[in-house]
Amino acid sequence: MITLKEIAEKCSVSITTVSNILNGKSNVSEKTKERVLEVVKETGYRPNYMARGLRASRTNSIGIIIDDLTEFSSTGIIDGIMSYFDEHKYKAILENLRFYSKWGTKWYHNKGYEDSVQQAIDEFASIKVDGIIYVAGHARCISCIPENLDIPLVISYAFTEQPGISSVEFDDVQAACAMTTKLIKNGHKKIAVIAGTEKNIHTMRRLEGYQKALKENGIEDCRCLKYAGWDRESGYLAAKELLADSGCTAVFCFNDLMAAGVYDYLDEKGLVPGKDIAVAGFDNRTMSQFLKPTLTTVEIPLFDIGVKSAELILNQINSPDDFKVQHSFVECKIIERESV
Amino acid sequence: MITLKEIAEKCSVSITTVSNILNGKSNVSEKTKERVLEVVKETGYRPNYMARGLRASRTNSIGIIIDDLTEFSSTGIIDGIMSYFDEHKYKAILENLRFYSKWGTKWYHNKGYEDSVQQAIDEFASIKVDGIIYVAGHARCISCIPENLDIPLVISYAFTEQPGISSVEFDDVQAACAMTTKLIKNGHKKIAVIAGTEKNIHTMRRLEGYQKALKENGIEDCRCLKYAGWDRESGYLAAKELLADSGCTAVFCFNDLMAAGVYDYLDEKGLVPGKDIAVAGFDNRTMSQFLKPTLTTVEIPLFDIGVKSAELILNQINSPDDFKVQHSFVECKIIERESV
């Protein structure tokens, strides 16, 4: 591979001059600049990333730590991050923790979890990335970032109480409130809820939004609520217990998978979603439009969360002084389909 | 960050010795080794990746170029690659070309396509990755790898005729043959096909597998075939034209999305998949189990393709001399559900 030195020789100038030109320093004559740039072009010279990184302690690369790439939310977020990096000439190095694959859905209770995260951060410190984005698999309070970390870090899809760390989430409360309001506007007064697991942050926030909507509309909470395990089967079971003769005319499921379980139950009973009872979901996963009738649900702005995270980290890197830590919430969108 | 030099000072040895120990060279006394390792541990020293890479021209990192991360197949493959890298202490740097997002499904006819790929390779050359894996979005012959590339490269989910480049694909022919055979064993003699786009390699290979199965079972090709655009709508349209009074008792759709379109059509006609007519899909996408009745389909071994690709590239890096270029095909698995 061709080096700076060779370019310098070809042009009969010093390597300092070539370096200055390549880095856009202004103190160079037009003439030499032109000549050098020409040679650079025709030789296809590319700076050695390692050498530059070693000397300049700036690598234009960002480390992305991912709880689990296969989680449905991960791809959209990463796609957003990368599209922003693309425009700003940053590279992404991925560290996929593979937590769901390794330890199932309860991984964050696992002892090894915090170690893995710290190891990943360590690794990135060694690679000298300019910043780190932590893409979580679900909302929670992350508290295992090393206190004295000297690399900017932002958390995506979760949050933290540790100082100096920004986060980007979507707005569960607003979304659940909007969906509930929509149900109410459609004439429903007794709205059952099939929530996620108890104490889960998404569950709690969505419940808050649900109750807020009821309150705003002067409707009493019918207390038809069942916690479930986020999957199809648990949605089915919850529906069975909850819906029998509750008198509810609508069910708000806290994700699409559980909504599919509700469909299963209704099907069994010969009931039709959207006709006999309104069903709403959350996530807008691909499968939600393959349900029959198609599922009304909440779209999570994954791409935008990614873009925003990327924006925050680059801001913090480029203007560390006037950067303010920020905990932002991106709004969700309701996808109206046939089930409501 | 702590450096080699500081470790050396703390232990009153030379940096050469520390380096030797850290790199597992054998020519060191047990005593100094122990002492140094202890200090390394307690200081939390990590080698500077840039310095090491610059000097040793080996970075333990692999560049992954992806046609489009959001394509359904990408995540599984990358997950497989990363799980293998994890075990072998390799890092992955991602370059997401975002072709589908940028240019729609016809992107590979786009002029800018080859440029983007070459630019990505160039970029990786500059970063000095030890190898490159190209994760394609669908099977095709890739011919834009620079001839004189001195970095090992393997192609995942597509192939090439260029020398020196290995590839890993799944076996479309075997899979389509197995699915057709299954249909035949179930008593079907007139099996319609809703294929993908004409001339697409997956389409051609699956057709080959289909015909092979017919031949093996002495069944004449009923020539009930319709090319379609891989999506739900086109599947619906194809079904409408093809199935009306064809007398076919089964339809083999070349992907799950089109199978969903067939479901739409049958639904409209009051027909039930798996009862009135057998329907088979391909891909085993998540939505296929949310269809009612659930869809019998072909599972693509994405994870295994990723693992195999990772294995090939590391082999080629570590034993460049006795490495043989290899075009491998991983077998698919039939997922039996209710529609057949």
Added chain:
DNA sequence: CTGAAAGCGCTTACAG
């Protein structure tokens, strides 16, 4: 406007 020189943190012959 231009260039000689130091140095980033390592690895690698080589000498002892």
Added chain:
DNA sequence: CTGAAAGCGCTTACAG
């Protein structure tokens, strides 16, 4: 078994 020294390819004060 141990270490002094060169050098990987750049950037960055600094001098002229």
